[in-house]
Amino acid sequence: MATVKDVAKLAGVGSGTVSRYISGTGSVSRKSGEKIARAIEQLNYRPNSMARSLSSRRSDLIGVWVPSLEGPYYHMMIRTIESALRLQGKHMILANAEDAQSNEDRLAHLDYLINRDCDGILISSSLQSEFELARYAEKFSNLVVMNHHTDELAGRCFSIDHDLGGRLAARHLVELGHTRVATITGRLSALDARQRHVAFLDEMAKLGHPVVPERIVEGAFSYAGGEQAVAALLASSADYSAVFCGNDKVAMVLIAELHKRSISVPGDVSVIGYDDVEFTPYTAPALSTIHAPIEEMSQSACHQLLNLTYGLELPYQEHFEPSLSVRQSTGSCSLQLAQCPDGRMAV
Amino acid sequence: MATVKDVAKLAGVGSGTVSRYISGTGSVSRKSGEKIARAIEQLNYRPNSMARSLSSRRSDLIGVWVPSLEGPYYHMMIRTIESALRLQGKHMILANAEDAQSNEDRLAHLDYLINRDCDGILISSSLQSEFELARYAEKFSNLVVMNHHTDELAGRCFSIDHDLGGRLAARHLVELGHTRVATITGRLSALDARQRHVAFLDEMAKLGHPVVPERIVEGAFSYAGGEQAVAALLASSADYSAVFCGNDKVAMVLIAELHKRSISVPGDVSVIGYDDVEFTPYTAPALSTIHAPIEEMSQSACHQLLNLTYGLELPYQEHFEPSLSVRQSTGSCSLQLAQCPDGRMAV
DNA sequence: TCCAAAAGTGGGATCGGTTCCATTTTTGAA
DNA sequence: TTCAAAAATGGAACCGATCCCACTTTTGGA
Incomplete structure (x- = not known):
């Protein structure tokens, strides 16, 4: 696999110039840019993401902690987050704590994310005990919480009324x-x-x-x-x-x-x-x-986490309102009181 | 944040010894081990995963490519895979291609995984065109395919009959x-x-x-x-x-x-x-x-990918058989032919 | 007690990028 | 034409681990 040095040599420029060209930070002349582009093409160069992470001190990884993955609720969340992160070139790593028996277990799931050096962490928590996790995680990464509100984490809580x-x-x-x-x-x-x-x-x-x-x-x-x-x-x-x-x-x-x-x-x-x-x-x-x-909330949480972590300015909103969605399972109570098949009064 | 060097210095040993102690490879005397453990504790040391990945040339990341995340099917897969990987200390990164409009898009989703230097890739594919992706991915990572069988990838295809x-x-x-x-x-x-x-x-x-x-x-x-x-x-x-x-x-x-x-x-x-x-x-x-x-198949695919990638020997099985699960939506056809409310013959 | 084999050790080279900085080149207003 | 400011550049130092290798210490059978 080719490295920046190979590209630099082939393009006849310094390695710093190649790096600047690739990351888009700093300035590179049109002429150098073209030579570099050609060299990259020719060598089929792909930057090594680990080396990049090590030296730039950012993993481009966002950890997501969920209490469970049963049923559609958290799935809709994951689906939304994956998509929002992908748009920004970030990656999601997931910790599903549904097999956790104790608070230590839940913490272990969080450590599983933290030890991976996530740039940011998104916790979906509705238990007070789980919320303690947020305090812990906050020491290591940027943090955002869903389904919970507290003044201590003002601006980083996303919830539905x-x-x-x-x-x-x-x-x-x-x-x-x-x-x-x-x-x-x-x-x-x-x-x-x-x-x-x-x-x-x-x-x-x-x-x-x-x-x-x-x-x-x-x-x-x-x-x-x-x-x-x-x-x-x-x-x-x-x-x-x-x-x-x-x-x-x-x-x-x-x-x-x-x-x-x-x-x-x-x-x-x-x-x-x-x-x-x-x-x-x-x-x-x-x-x-x-x-x-759910999806709007998840996206907002994700956006704000990206903003905090990478200095972006994606739109977000902290508070959401639910609305009534009437379909066919509710109807007017016009019938007389009647005996149920099993003997109870149900109507 | 403390580094191996800090730990080594505090423990009064060399950095190599610390590394060996942490990874569990190579031998470390009981005495050194205890000193190192104490130093790690004292400094609250956590190994930097990026540095580890760079020098060991393994990311401990497994990429998972799915054609969609709508409905429970792929969710059950994801849930199973996350769990199997977590048990081995690996992380999943996900690419959901459901927003892809073209084959180039689908390829871009795959590149999103490959560019992250996954150690292995798991593709769930049922379209022939998607299967072409497997050929491509194979050049970069260990690969395993679900929902598809082909002799070219013998031993790395997992499917249900x-x-x-x-x-x-x-x-x-x-x-x-x-x-x-x-x-x-x-x-x-x-x-x-x-x-x-x-x-x-x-x-x-x-x-x-x-x-x-x-x-x-x-x-x-x-x-x-x-x-x-x-x-x-x-x-x-x-x-x-x-x-x-x-x-x-x-x-x-x-x-x-x-x-x-x-x-x-x-x-x-x-x-x-x-x-x-x-x-x-x-x-x-x-x-x-x-x-x-689905879950058994996902787990097997995951196990075999881990085996191939990290030389493990987890149990797996390539072919699965479905079975009939009778509940209440099917019944015997004992009724007479009758006219439906909307005029069609439905019974 | 002796000594070969096994276990344990320290530290430097390395992985492949980014970043900093001193230096050169280009730009454009006076 | 002149020259200060801005743009562009090359390359060394660095990120924090692993791994190799030459060397020292320990082990245990004869």
């Missing part, structure tokens, strides 16, 4: 005439799950239809967690005409389970999700949900 | 009594889509129920492609009691569309998918499908 999201869901259901509403939350130790939930409850109460505890099930934002929570809700004696699910995965699981029991959606029970991930148009029925601008 | 998969689908439907069967394929220029399709047709014919052309729609393995193809099938005058979909995304779209038209699955029409991605248990009804061992 889950309070508003929870309220939009409540308003939508109440507008449709639902008064007996159940909810399956995410794990309430997670900030985003809690925010959605608290706002939802608050708004329901404000609208005159407080959600009674029997209609609240704490679940988790995973398929397995959703299954458990759905089973718990359906096994309970609670009656309701609509269910607000903490995310779309759980809503999907719920719809599947209701279908299995021949409970019609939205005829018997309305279901609303949260996030508006990839698959929401294709559940049966198509899922009404709170649209969270 | 789509011929068998197509046949399993056909047998399942025929066993349930379906004789008028429709199919929505993937883009037939893709090898995997074509193999599934051809085998399916062949097996249906062998079983005495050849699929007539009116019941065949060429689609694509994307949500949008699925929507178009589903619309085309439902708009046609074809009648059928079951549909074989080339992958699960298309099957999901079909179920959603049938639900919209109040056509019952599997009451009126049975639907079977292909791949058995993450969401298949949670469609309504749960999707019967051909289980493709």
Whole structure:
């Protein structure tokens, strides 16, 4: 493989000139530039990225830490980030902490990124304990956090207004005439799950239809967690005409389970999700949900990280608002109270 | 940041000894080892990965090229690969070519990996044109290919027996009594889509129920492609009691569309998918499908790439067999021929 | 006790770029 | 035409590891 020196010799210039030509920093005369270009072509020269990184003290690597890669949510994030980084010639390295059992494990995943000398790190965190990781990472790299807000990291937190999201869901259901509403939350130790939930409850109460505890099930934002929570809700004696699910995965699981029991959606029970991930148009029925601008948020976070790290000036925005996305899984509560096939009151 | 020299000085040994101690190659006395360990601790030393890469001529980076990141299929792959690499202390860098418009674009995505000096490259390719990329990449790195088989790359191709998969689908439907069967394929220029399709047709014919052309729609393995193809099938005058979909995304779209038209699955029409991605248990009804061992295949490909690249001896397997996974979207064809709501014969 | 083989060691050369700096060349306003 | 400022240049020093090699120390069987 050819090196700068080979190129310099063939072009009849110094190695510094070649380096300047390639990186575009500093000035090179038209004549030298042409000679260098020809030499590069002729030798089929490609700069060695490790040597470049070593001497320039930048790896052009951005580390991305995610708590899980199950389901479409984080996938949409990764997809967006990969694309934004590629446009800037940077590379993403990924640490998926879903197999971590303890906080030490999660830290080890972070070290896996830090030890690689990332120029910047992007953490998607919704647990307080995970957020501690941000403090740690900050010592080593430029840092940006998604799904979490704190004043300590002002200007480097990117989040969606889950309070508003929870309220939009409540308003939508109440507008449709639902008064007996159940909810399956995410794990309430997670900030985003809690925010959605608290706002939802608050708004329901404000609208005159407080959600009674029997209609609240704490679940988790995973398929397995959703299954458990759905089973718990359906096994309970609670009656309701609509269910607000903490995310779309759980809503999907719920719809599947209701279908299995021949409970019609939205005829018997309305279901609303949260996030508006990839698959929401294709559940049966198509899922009404709170649209969270995941991709926009991811892109913004990525842009700002690039700005901080490489002095770019890419556009970004820290705060995003969700919106209501009505499809077919919610309908008006016009039917009479009726007995469910399994003996519970569900309509 | 401390360097090997600092550590060596503090420990009172030579830099070579420190290097040997850290990498675990070569021998270091117990006494020196302890001194070095103490010095590392004290200085909070972390080896610089760029310097290490430059001098050892290995980046510990594995490039992964995928044609798309829409839907769960490639995500399951990425997730598996990230995990397998992390276990070996390697890092994945990703190039998603779904925004590529031309072959030059796809090549540019590959160069994005190659220019980063990956030690190895993993290509998931099902188009012949994409496979040409493998030839190119092979010049620069160790290479392994998924979803494609060719004798030229013997021992480095990992694939699932789509011929068998197509046949399993056909047998399942025929066993349930379906004789008028429709199919929505993937883009037939893709090898995997074509193999599934051809085998399916062949097996249906062998079983005495050849699929007539009116019941065949060429689609694509994307949500949008699925929507178009589903619309085309439902708009046609074809009648059928079951549909074989080339992958699960298309099957999901079909179920959603049938639900919209109040056509019952599997009451009126049975639907079977292909791949058995993450969401298949949670469609309504749960999707019967051909289980493709995506994760096992991805892990094997990854293992073999690691073996080739770093001289490891991780277990792997080149060929995988799919299996039938029966859930609730397929049922026996016991009902009488009946008129569909929209005037077509569908049962 | 002796001595060949094995284990352990220090440090310089090297990987292939970038960056700095002293020097030369070019530019364009007076 | 003149000359200060700006542009362009070559090459050495450096980034921080690995690896090789010549040399010293330890080991253990006879």
